[in-house]
Amino acid sequence: MPDVVADLAEQARSLPAEERSRLVDLLIESLHDSPMAEVEAAWAKEIERCVAAYERGEVQTYAAEDVFAEARRIAP
Known part of the structure; x- marks a missing residue:
């Protein structure tokens, strides 16, 4: 009897x-x-929630330059 899983694994190795x-x-x-x-639907809902909060002005934002400067400061 052929080992289907082994056959598939062999074929996959050639990819x-x-x-x-x-x-x-x-x-x-x-x-x-x-x-x-x-999972993708849940992420889409979370993204919509975050964007809506941003558009309502409920989210504190930071300039990219400041974020990168802080990242370099704490993890040189």
Whole structure:
């Protein structure tokens, strides 16, 4: 009886690295109860919430130059 998993693994090894990585992502995603679409929808909702808070002026913002300067100061 053929070992389907071993055969698939052998075929996968012949793929370019980028395609192997994509295959791994797809296989891992298939193990989770929550499909990736739900995760992406949750992130989209969070992004909308953050943008709305920004547009209402509820979020304190900082200039990029200041953020990068502080990052360089604490992690040279």
